[in-house]
Each structure stands twice: as C-alpha cells, then as structure tokens.
Amino acid sequence: MDPDPPIPPQAPCAACRNPDYSATSVSQSHHSGSNEGMDKSMAAASSQADLFSDLSAALPDLQLLGSGARAATQAEQRITFLNGCRLYPKAMAWSMLVSSTLAMVGFDILLTFNFFSLPPFKQKYGERLRNGEFDIPARWQFGLPSAAAAGEIVGLLFNGILADRIGYRGTMAVALVALFLFLFLFFFAVNLQMLLAAEILCGIPWGVFQTLSINYAAEVMPVALRAYLLSNVNLCWVGGQLLATGVVRAFLTMDSEWSYRIPYALQWALGVPIFIGILLAPESPWWWIRHHHPAAARQSLRRLTKRGTVDLDEAISMMQHTNEVEKY
Numbered sequence: 001m002d003p004d005p006p007i008p009p010q011a012p013c014a015a016c017r018n019p020d021y022s023a024t025s026v027s028q029s030h031h032s033g034s035n036e037g038m039d040k041s042m043a044a045a046s047s048q049a050d051l052f053s054d055l056s057a058a059l060p061d062l063q064l065l066g067s068g069a070r071a072a073t074q075a076e077q078r079i080t081f082l083n084g085c086r087l088y089p090k091a092m093a094w095s096m097l098v099s100s101t102l103a104m105v106g107f108d109i110l111l112t113f114n115f116f117s118l119p120p121f122k123q124k125y126g127e128r129l130r131n132g133e134f135d136i137p138a139r140w141q142f143g144l145p146s147a148a149a150a151g152e153i154v155g156l157l158f159n160g161i162l163a164d165r166i167g168y169r170g171t172m173a174v175a176l177v178a179l180f181l182f183l184f185l186f187f188f189a190v191n192l193q194m195l196l197a198a199e200i201l202c203g204i205p206w207g208v209f210q211t212l213s214i215n216y217a218a219e220v221m222p223v224a225l226r227a228y229l230l231s232n233v234n235l236c237w238v239g240g241q242l243l244a245t246g247v248v249r250a251f252l253t254m255d256s257e258w259s260y261r262i263p264y265a266l267q268w269a270l271g272v273p274i275f276i277g278i279l280l281a282p283e284s285p286w287w288w289i290r291h292h293h294p295a296a297a298r299q300s301l302r303r304l305t306k307r308g309t310v311d312l313d314e315a316i317s318m319m320q321h322t323n324e325v326e327k328y
Helices: 021-058 066-077 081-087 089-099 101-115 119-125 138-188 192-220 223-250 258-280 285-290 294-304 312-326
Strands: none
Touching: 081 089, 081 223, 089 101, 089 192, 089 223, 089 258, 089 294, 101 138, 101 192, 101 223, 101 258, 119 258, 138 192, 138 258, 138 285, 192 223, 192 285, 223 258, 285 294, 285 312, 294 312
C-alpha cells in the first residue's frame, strides 16, 4: 500500500503568533460595540432632527416651533417612572380625581344587580308569585341593566361634541350635575318604569365619565406615567363595585324601603366632593392649544407640574407643533 501523503504544516493562528491578540480582539470588539451604541444614539437624534427639519420645511408655520418642540420631545423621552412622579405629582392627583367619577358608575350599576335579591326591593317593585313571595320579573332584570348601557351609548356619542365646545372640565361638571338630578328618579321611584327611565338617563353621564376620564389622564400625563394612570381607571371602577357590595351588605338586615333608598342617596355624598374637585381642576393644556389659547395652556401646564422642573415654553412649542402637524 502506498504511504499516506504527508500533511502540510499549518500556519500558526494569530493568537499563537501574538499572545496579546485575544485580549486585543476583545477590547476592539468592546469598543466597537460602544461605538455602535453611540452611533445608533446619534443616528436616532439625527433622524429626529431631520424629522423636525423636514416638517418645518414642508410647513412654514412650524419653523419657529421646531427647536422648542424638538427639545421638549427629547426631554420627555428621557423621563423615567420615578422622575415622572417627581415632576408631575399634581397631574397625577388631578388625573386620579377625574378618574374617581368611574367609581360612581361601578357603584350604581352593581347596586341594581344586588337589589334584585333584596326582599324590600322585591316587595316594592316585584310581582307576587303563586307561593305568595315577590320577585322581579326576568324581563326587567334583563331590561334595567340594558337600559343603562343604552344611555351610556348616547353619552359616548355626544361626549366629543360637548367636550370640544366647553372643555373637559366643563363637560365633566355638566355630567355630574345631570347625574345628581337624575338620581332623584332612583330615590323616589314608585315602579319599574321609573327605574327604567332612571337607568337610561343616568347612563348618559356615565358614558361621559368613561370617555373623558381616560382622555384627561392621557393628555395631562407624560408618556412614562400614562400607562399607570390609565390603569387607575379600572381600579376606580372595581373600587366602586366593592363599595357597592359593602353598602348593600350593611343594609341587608333592614326591612324597610330605606334599605335601597339610602344606597342610592349615597351617590350624592360621593359625587359632591368630586364635583368640587372638578371645578378646581386645571383644563387640559392640549384642549387650550387646539383652541388657540397658548397662554391658558401655559397656565394649566404650570398647575400640572412642579414649579421649575419643566420648561413651559418648550412644552407649549411641542404641543403647538403637534397640533399643527395633525391638521395636515
């Protein structure tokens, strides 16, 4: 057999020829990664600058707003959750106050369901069965909650028109006053038909609360806090339902008609402090900007932020810039 051909000698690897090669390569790779990160950051900033420059070139009205809007946008992007809590404590408080209107929605809707099994309520509004007991007919147990949903749809439809005309704060105040008036139907209802009318009419302000509380929180909060404050909407809703359950449980042993009238009346007690807070709350600065009142928007923004922590001029420029871009 022929002998195997000799294996040609291989050149030593770079690491063998140069012991410092591996460390040098790792160091170069690390510096390359750092440079890549810096390049990406610079590219993002350059891209953002190009975006504002392109918009300013396309829309001449934006040329005076470009630099301030760019600075405000970059500043908001750097805000973390903790920094946002430090910069916007007032905005968080006002947003929670406005969202608390949803607690009234959850409170009353659950009251109606709980009252269907309350003996004094069944005796007042129910029909006598063959065994001598009283019960609410199934059609009414289905119809009353559905009537509230129908009223909410009406409130959702007209909410945008009213809010655009008189502002978020004015719309919330009007809705609360309407709710206070419609609650008299619940309190003095003598039959299921009056309860049906009360559900429909009260559903209208409830629909307003469901929309405006979210819009207000989204507009007064920075991006870093927006998700957390919008989640507070669900918390208020569930809190109202828990409160309703506790109230019904407290009056469960009462055999008179006050066992369901007092829980209805408690909504006035819940709503009055909220109404006072709404009157004192600042209007959304975005609403002022959309209606061409930058001075009023600046005043609202001052009330929403901690003094000296946010450049108000840059923030107003960013809002005006965004508003002008949205028109096109």
